[in-house]
Amino acid sequence: MPMTDLRSSINVQHEEGDELSFWSKYPNVQKEMDKVEDVLEKTVKTRRKIVEEASMDLLKAGGKRIRPALTIICAQYGNYDSSKIVPLAAALELFHMATLIHDDIIDNAKKRRGIETAQSKYGKDVAVYTGDYLFSKAFLLAATVNHGEKILHLSRFVKAICEGEIEQHVSKYNYHTSASTYLKRIKYKTALLFGLCCQVGAEISECDPYIIRNLRKYGMALGTAFQLKDDLLDVTGNDETVGKPTGNDILEGVYTLPFLYTIQNTAYGQEVLNILKRHHFTKKDVTEIIHIIKQSGGIQYTKNLEDRYYDKAVSSLKRIPDHECTHILLDLIEMMRHRMS
């Protein structure tokens, strides 16, 4: 899929040059997403200009805003109350932004969403505190909505996500990680938050527990597929489209499924191992490894798994009574399936 197709699948280039988001096809979602954007912009404003700049850089770089959109859409399955849902959706995006900023410190990442990362531009001092600041703002916003219970959810997920990140850290450079361990890791890293976004939206709108449960399952499956796609893009994408250097995961010792499959399940494994053993392992060696992964079938294996999770997401939606929002969630699956960044 050429890059222009990608842009049209996520952002529609407007005649005047400004971008319309994917959500503009769904006015009831777009209207609410605009409010979320306003809340986000107001929230990152602080007297500490350097924190504001670091947050604003990330905010303005865009991103897909899938998490707040999931909350809004799932909330529309019930008694939608904009005054509760918008701050909560914004809180979930802020929370996600905080984890991105802290992740970038750890990965020593130079670029994110095509722009320089906070830690690279402002130093790790500012990055640590900007992440903490966004965390606290996320909790603050969430606390204004629901007096306690949703905060409990959010805190539990912060905890789970931190545990997931630590898990990833301790298994760095470990190529013995099994596919199931890997899937558990991305559950913590991405799927839980996608599921939470769906769940809290539906809960606050007082949906039937059966609907809440299936929307959460939809979110979990979509999040898993999303992370598998992200991991694929690190291997198959190009730097410009993806907005960060490809092969970075391998360079940093974060071994994802295409890599793990290749090393553990194919005759190409030994070749990869030999490259890993080289002294002064560089980006050039990574390119060689990526070439081997492509030959080995590691990409196709991961793509198949990704597809299975999209199917799971569809199945969850099929289990709930038909609703006008269901086609949006189905469209979102297709958009995710075809994204190239």
Add this chain to the structure above:
Amino acid sequence: MPMTDLRSSINVQHEEGDELSFWSKYPNVQKEMDKVEDVLEKTVKTRRKIVEEASMDLLKAGGKRIRPALTIICAQYGNYDSSKIVPLAAALELFHMATLIHDDIIDNAKKRRGIETAQSKYGKDVAVYTGDYLFSKAFLLAATVNHGEKILHLSRFVKAICEGEIEQHVSKYNYHTSASTYLKRIKYKTALLFGLCCQVGAEISECDPYIIRNLRKYGMALGTAFQLKDDLLDVTGNDETVGKPTGNDILEGVYTLPFLYTIQNTAYGQEVLNILKRHHFTKKDVTEIIHIIKQSGGIQYTKNLEDRYYDKAVSSLKRIPDHECTHILLDLIEMMRHRMS
């Protein structure tokens, strides 16, 4: 004051060799502090052993636990409910621990409370996530207590404290900081949290608003004096007693009051400036600067200010009706005044 005096002022050496804390003199406080300790230990347990170890190291290194003690003591001015106060007090200590761990990343600190810091022992990856994990646990605990409102408090303070830390960061190596700007900085860095600990304790016990306000003022004044003492100890203490290398603030460009006073208000200022201008500024240069600060009266100036804040703390207590807990808070002032670490 010799070190043995200090120990008896904070920890009483028991005959069998185990330590009794300062609070053992006050059974009603000690009993609750023991419960806080249990909650802290249970809370840092996680399947991610490395996070648990990093948290446990800091927990076991002790520290004075002043913040949770303030919450417990101030709560005893009203209708004390242990089931609410203990988790909240533990949350405040966890929150403090999280900020310590993140501070150490930024300061590149090697030691804290006499032990190796998380970032030095486990790397910044683990330190960033351990801090985040403790933050989330703090919010989680606080959310179980009070459904929303106290979380709002806590989040606001995280925000304020992050802003304070950023303020400190942006003014690093700036020796033009005025005494009033410096006092504002330590307000955010330390005093607000001390004040919050007192305030939420009294609030949850449904104290009279006048009492809540004055207990908060007590906490703010005590916190300010506490930070001034900390800054003094960085200049006057010795590595072993303080548990971290002295002069570290100056080395890291964090200029505190004894330093700022000397450079801005005394004839010794130029001498200090000349040393700062040296290439390859080292610990030896810091020792020279500390010597000059001592000659210049910078220590005495800061001590006088510290005393004024203890006096303010006493005044706040005098404004509220006599209560059996007041003598504990007065004793705490004396303990703080004479501490040497």
